[in-house]
Every structure is written in C-alpha cells, then in structure tokens.
Amino acid sequence: MKSICIENLDVVFGQHPEKALTLLDLGKTRQEIIDETGLVVGVNNVSIDVNEGEICVLMGLSGSGKSSLLRAVNGLNTITRGSLKIKNDDTNVDLATCSETELRDLRIQRISMVFQKFALMPWLSVVDNVAFGLEMQGVTKTERRQCAQEKLDMVGLGEWANKLPHELSGGMQQRVGLARAFAMDSDILLMDEPFSALDPLIRSQLQDELLDLQKKLNKTIIFVSHDLDEALKLGSRIAIMESGKLIQYSKPEDIILNPETQYVKDFVAHTNPLNVLCGRSLMNSAHDLKLEGNLVQICEREDIWLEKTVDSWDVYGKHGYDVVEWSPETDHKIFNTNTIVITTPDIAMRDAIDIRYQTEHPIVLVEDNRVVGTLNDHDFYHALLGKYNDITDEPERDINLCKTNKKVKAA
Incomplete structure (x- = not known):
C-alpha cells in the first residue's frame, strides 16, 4: 500500500515561481532558467510512490535535488506545482493544498526527521x-521518559540516558537522533544524509543497525544519500536524480543490471556488485545445463550430475559427495571439497563466492524443487567485471525428476 504518492512535483525557489514553470514547460534547462529569471528549480516534474515499510533512497550528486525533494515531504519546502499525498489513516493529505493545521498534525503524528548534524540540544540530557x-505532544513526563528510555535501550544507549550530548561520540549522538525519531512512533521517517559525517566503520555499523531496526519497526523511510554503496545497501528502491529531475527509480539490482541512461550507467560503473547482486542475476541458467534422461549435469569438468528424489537430492560422479542445503544460518566450516551446496537463487554474491572458494564446486540454485541454474567462477568474474548475464522471463526447464540408474551414484 502506498504511504507517499508524489505526482508531477515541481519545487522552485524564489519569488514569482510561475516564471520558471513557464520556462520548464518550454523545455528550458535549470541553468537557462537561472540565467533568465534568477529562480532555482529544486525539483523538476518528479513522480514516485513509496510503499509502506519501504526504504526509498534519494540518490544523486550535490545539487541533484534529492534534499529539496525530501524536505517537500514534510512541508519544509513549499510545493510549487503538482501533488504530494501522505497516507493519514484512511485518507490522503495533499501537502500542496493542505491547511497549516493539517500540516502541523502530520509533522507531529505522522512524520519524523533525522538530520545530518544530529540537532541535539546541548543543555538537555x-x-x-x-x-x-x-x-x-503533551505526553506526561513519566510516560515520555519511559518511552525515551525504551528507545535508547533499543539503539544500545540505555546506560547513557543521563549524559549530555557532548559526552557522546559522533556515532552515539546519531543514535540519539534515531532514538528521538523512533520515540515519536511516526510511520514515516525522513533521513537527510544522517551518516555522512561519520567515519566509515561507524557509518557501516549504523547502516546495519538501521536495517535491523527496520525489520522490527517496519517504518516507511525516505533516506537521502550521495553514497551509492550506502544507497544499494539500504534501499528497497533507489531514485537517482540529476538537476532536479528523476532519472531512474528502481530496485537496487535493477539499477546495477539495467541502467536506463548513460548518466546512470556512469554513476554505477565503479560500484561493488557483490553488495547488490544475487544468484538469480548471474546464474548459468538451467537452459544451458546438459540433461541426460532424468539427470542434470551441474559440473561438466568433473562430470557431476544431480537429481531430485522424493526426500532429497542425489549426486552422481567419480567421487563421493555430501549434499548441503544452505541458508544464511549455515556454518561454512562444514564445507569442503566433497560438498555440493544447494541453495535458493536469492543467495548473496559474497556468500556464494565464499562457498565456491571452500567447496571448489559449482553452487546449485533451486526453486520450487527445480534446479534453475548454477553459479561458477565464470559467473563471478562476469559480476566483478560488470558483464552481467541477461535476465529473461523464459520458464526454467523442469528437472524435478524421478530416480534413474544411468549414472553411478557417488558413495
């Protein structure tokens, strides 16, 4: 369900913004409008939806319009044209036309913001x-302190409750900002480059903590970042902006695999694909695997074959193999060169490479009791070089087959 719905949104800074709108409609660029009118187009005809429980990352270089768009969501930037609707119980409130009272109520009840500079009051604990x-909001002192303490415990700062902000490190102060936003129990959380001022290790740790908290709280989050790796790590979907325009709005994997413009392609050219891509994106499809009767060949070099029985998977080959069905909780210490690993196509590349390194065999990807592909060195090299396999919508060949004795089963 949509929590935020933005349609054809323009934000223009300066007096008499209608002059800029006229020039926008004539196809003038942002710089041409500045030169002719002195007006600055912060957001240019942007339309995006953000679903409940989703993390939408607004991504772009400085001046791309990402913060201008974010600040329109809570009314800090006035909407010049278009609509920006916020779900409020059973109704939608359009910030372009709502009253001051409605806007104030949204800010108090529905929307919280985490700032880049922490914005903590130094005289308060x-x-x-x-x-x-x-x-x-008028909450009693006892109730609000109890709630605040709970949120501090949640972000790992329970023992620091009575300290002053200057006694905390930068990362700890940012956690206080998160706790303050969570204490409001708002459904929508706006985060304007909240981790950019922190050193890389603390930044990565807070990103992980945010993802863990999101699993528990399921907030709708709009997160502004200029760091693509951060965007790819956090975002359910990523909006890439340039000069106030929305260039592409897609899932992280689609941003990497299917950049829609040269700008996006250049933008993602140097990102680490291991942080984003999964097995499904890179696998050698079942269409390309050799079938012999009821068996599928998962490794041509070592002549290893696999089939699905009623209760398990059987491996046939020159040597004895153990089959392990992998999940993120599986202990990698159990893997060796006699292990054939079966898992889902959603396995992360980092996990897949680690498994391949330890077993020295292809990883078998299975979905709905069918082999849909394998992962081998060739696929990992393509990932690292940016030469991704095409994703097709063709149905996978069904190799959920009964047992056969055409090959000698591995001992």
Whole structure:
C-alpha cells in the first residue's frame, strides 16, 4: 500500500515561481532558467510512490535535488506545482493544498526527521533529547521518559540516558537522533544524509543497525544519500536524480543490471556488485545445463550430475559427495571439497563466492524443487567485471525428476 504518492512535483525557489514553470514547460534547462529569471528549480516534474515499510533512497550528486525533494515531504519546502499525498489513516493529505493545521498534525503524528548534524540540544540530557518531541505532544513526563528510555535501550544507549550530548561520540549522538525519531512512533521517517559525517566503520555499523531496526519497526523511510554503496545497501528502491529531475527509480539490482541512461550507467560503473547482486542475476541458467534422461549435469569438468528424489537430492560422479542445503544460518566450516551446496537463487554474491572458494564446486540454485541454474567462477568474474548475464522471463526447464540408474551414484 502506498504511504507517499508524489505526482508531477515541481519545487522552485524564489519569488514569482510561475516564471520558471513557464520556462520548464518550454523545455528550458535549470541553468537557462537561472540565467533568465534568477529562480532555482529544486525539483523538476518528479513522480514516485513509496510503499509502506519501504526504504526509498534519494540518490544523486550535490545539487541533484534529492534534499529539496525530501524536505517537500514534510512541508519544509513549499510545493510549487503538482501533488504530494501522505497516507493519514484512511485518507490522503495533499501537502500542496493542505491547511497549516493539517500540516502541523502530520509533522507531529505522522512524520519524523533525522538530520545530518544530529540537532541535539546541548543543555538537555540524552533522555530528554529523545523525549523532546513527546513533550511537544503533551505526553506526561513519566510516560515520555519511559518511552525515551525504551528507545535508547533499543539503539544500545540505555546506560547513557543521563549524559549530555557532548559526552557522546559522533556515532552515539546519531543514535540519539534515531532514538528521538523512533520515540515519536511516526510511520514515516525522513533521513537527510544522517551518516555522512561519520567515519566509515561507524557509518557501516549504523547502516546495519538501521536495517535491523527496520525489520522490527517496519517504518516507511525516505533516506537521502550521495553514497551509492550506502544507497544499494539500504534501499528497497533507489531514485537517482540529476538537476532536479528523476532519472531512474528502481530496485537496487535493477539499477546495477539495467541502467536506463548513460548518466546512470556512469554513476554505477565503479560500484561493488557483490553488495547488490544475487544468484538469480548471474546464474548459468538451467537452459544451458546438459540433461541426460532424468539427470542434470551441474559440473561438466568433473562430470557431476544431480537429481531430485522424493526426500532429497542425489549426486552422481567419480567421487563421493555430501549434499548441503544452505541458508544464511549455515556454518561454512562444514564445507569442503566433497560438498555440493544447494541453495535458493536469492543467495548473496559474497556468500556464494565464499562457498565456491571452500567447496571448489559449482553452487546449485533451486526453486520450487527445480534446479534453475548454477553459479561458477565464470559467473563471478562476469559480476566483478560488470558483464552481467541477461535476465529473461523464459520458464526454467523442469528437472524435478524421478530416480534413474544411468549414472553411478557417488558413495
């Protein structure tokens, strides 16, 4: 269900913005409009939807319009044209036409914001900083302090509740900002480059913590970043912007595999694909595997064959093999050169490469009790070089087959 619906949104900074709108409709560029009118187009005809529980990352270089769009979502930037609707219980409130009262209620009840510079009040204790928004809502001191303490415990700062902000490190102060936003229990969380001022290790840790918290709280998050690796790690979908325009809005994997313009292609050219791609994107499809009767050949070099029986998978080959069905919880220490690993096509590339390194055999990808592909060195090299296999919608060959004795089963 849509939590935020943005349609044909324009944001123009300066007096008499209608002059800029006229020039936009004539196809003038942002720079041409600045030269002719002195007006700055912050957002140019952007349309995106953000679903409930989704992390939408607004991505782009400085001046791309990502922060201008974010600040329109809570009314900090005035909407010049178009609509921006926020789901509020059973209705949608359009920030382009809503009253000051409706906007204030949305800010208090529905939308919270985490700033890049922490924005903590230095004279208040950590717990009172977290509880400040609740105080503005009229919550009693006992209740708001209890809620604030719970949120501090959630972000790992429970023991720092009575400290002042300057006694905390930068990463800890950013956690306080997160706790304050979560204390408001808002459904929508706006985050304007919240981790950009932190060193890389703390930044990565906070990204992980945000993802863990999101699994528990299921907020709708709009996250502004200029770091593509961060965007790919956090985003359910990524909106890449340039000069106020939306260039592409897609899932992280699609951004990497199917850049829609040369700008996006250049943007993602140097990203690490291991952080994004999964087995499904890179696998050697079952269409390309050799079948012999009821068997599928998963490794031509070592002549290893596989078939599905009623209760398990059987391996046939020159040597004895153990079949392990892998999940993220599987201990990799059990793998060796006698192991054939079976898993889902959604396996992350980092896990797949680790498994391949330890077993020295292709990884078998299975879905709905069918082999849909394999992963081997060739596929990993293509991933690292950016030469991705095409994703097709063709049905996989069904190799959910009964047992056969055409090959000698591995001992």
